[in-house]
Amino acid sequence: MNHFNHKDYGYISKGDDDWPFYIRKGQFISGYTVGILHLEVWYPLLPGNVVNADTYDFPVRHKLIPNATQSRVHGGDPTLLD
Secondary structure, three states, rough: OOOOOOOEEOOOOOOOOOOOOOOOOOOOOOOEEEEEEEOOOOOOOOOEEEHHHHOOOEEEEEEEOOOHHHHHOOOOHHOOEE
């Protein structure tokens, strides 16, 4: 039995790869790359901008959402889903 059985979310860090990890059905695991969805933009992406990977001191994965607009994203447009 591991120490995550009482939580809805587990966390795996670099030093946790030497022991078995069990999760309950429906439990989520974290500790991996952060994913950031973004719109197409045409301005300088300086450090500090959410789309600039240098903004973060941890691994970040970006994914462009083609043809997305703020109104479609915030309106929950289902055609934007994969």
